[in-house]
Amino acid sequence: MAQKPSIPRGTRDFSPEEVVKRNYIMDTIKRCFTTYGFQPIETPSFENSETLMGKYGEEGDRLIFKILNSGDYLNKVSADVYSEKDSLKMTSSISEKALRYDLTVPFARYVVQHQNEITFPFKRYQMQPVWRADRPQKGRFREFYQCDADVVGSDSLWQEVELVQLYDAVFSALQLKGTTIKMNNRKVLSGIAEVIGEADKLIDFTVALDKLDKIGEEGVKKEMREKGISETAIDKVQPLFTASGNATDKLNLLSNLLSTSQVGMKGVEELTFIVNSVETLGLQSASLEIDVTLARGLNYYTGAIFEVSAPEGVAMGSIGGGGRYDDLTGIFGLKNMSGVGISFGLDRIYLVLEELGLFPDTASANTKVLFINFGEAEALYAMKAITKLRQQGISAELYPDAAKMGKQMSYADKRNIPFTVLAGASEMDASQYTLKNMKSGEQISLDYEGLVRKLQ
């Protein structure tokens, strides 16, 4: 046997069953997006490097897949850069294109490029694969799908309210009960950093705070000390470590803590509006929670931050995330264009639904009836019926070869085809079909009309 072929690490093949299940999730999400008034766009799988580089931080740049230039790319590298052996410098001269890292930055590029054709506020959704040169783990791949819904051109907090509802609508439609939509606000985080006198260490502070549920209170404090955050500052944020109670309690706590910070109070105000609105309108199956430690997300979030976690008991990272970015298109030259959006992690949602056994049976569409092949004349007789059945929208197929019957039956069995039709010389003489129910083993003789009635 020759060397077995393989696929790159972090990528996957999908079997028919898996594709059907993935389509079920995507169709559900798409239907919800449409209901909420979002319109689909698509962008290329690769962009010019300068569109992507520098938008996700230093870490992000490292994780972007670069595409090697075509042709004699080394020839175009200057002798200096070549002899320096500096990979970073070299990259820019041998690679001008890169695979899409997420859907948000390409969307920002799209908005700027097509600003004159777009009617604002623009609500778009996009479901396409993205690529990251990450090291794979469970639920982490190097090629995976994101399903994004974003609104640009509106500052209204009603968008945030609707996006929370949209999360709830999708997870409810998928029968995935008990998801938690965690919400925070970048302004609140800025406010905290401000009142504790560490405004310049905002990023270090938030990254450390974000790890609370993972490394615990002491771990967070340790990391904050290592990053040079003062002991008095850490004392001041102490209430956050033990924040509990419902949204109102947490908002009160934040109000007290942030009373001297203008930006902080603005964040609290925003959170309050969203929480109150959602509470009044109601959610079907998800719950909305304020999580002051939620800090993840890209550097460009400026207002609300969202993250969705799977129901309790399912070991999986976040299955969705999003937030408000006041000036995303600014980096491409279009100022004052606020956007807010959410993302669904298709691959992780798949793993969660699989673990909880939540895929419906209908998510495994299949051939309904297999006609057994007894030979030339019999096959033609079968094909006449098959042709008509297909026109009625009934999926039917003929076993292509006049193989032994046992083999044909076992083919139907393995493919879980619920019915077979046996039509040989005696059936042809009588213009009949013998329909066999593969589950019960029951067989009945029918004319074509009877066959259609049974299979519909």
Next chain:
RNA sequence: GUGGUUGUAGCUCAGUUGGUUAGAGCGCUUGAUUGUGGUUCAAGAGGUCGCCGGUUCGAACCCGGUCUUCCACCCCA
């Protein structure tokens, strides 16, 4: 990118201190059954032990490298 882990038949896995011809279960093929699948019984096919190199009289087993799997960190969906 850092540290660890995994790889043996199509699949799930055994394989003794390094020692003749590398095993099991499931699956597959054929037959018992020439118009009947699932159950049963019998026989059979299928492996460069991830790949490359090293140590050794001798390597699935020891060592190095590499690829892959999973995990932790980093970061993230």
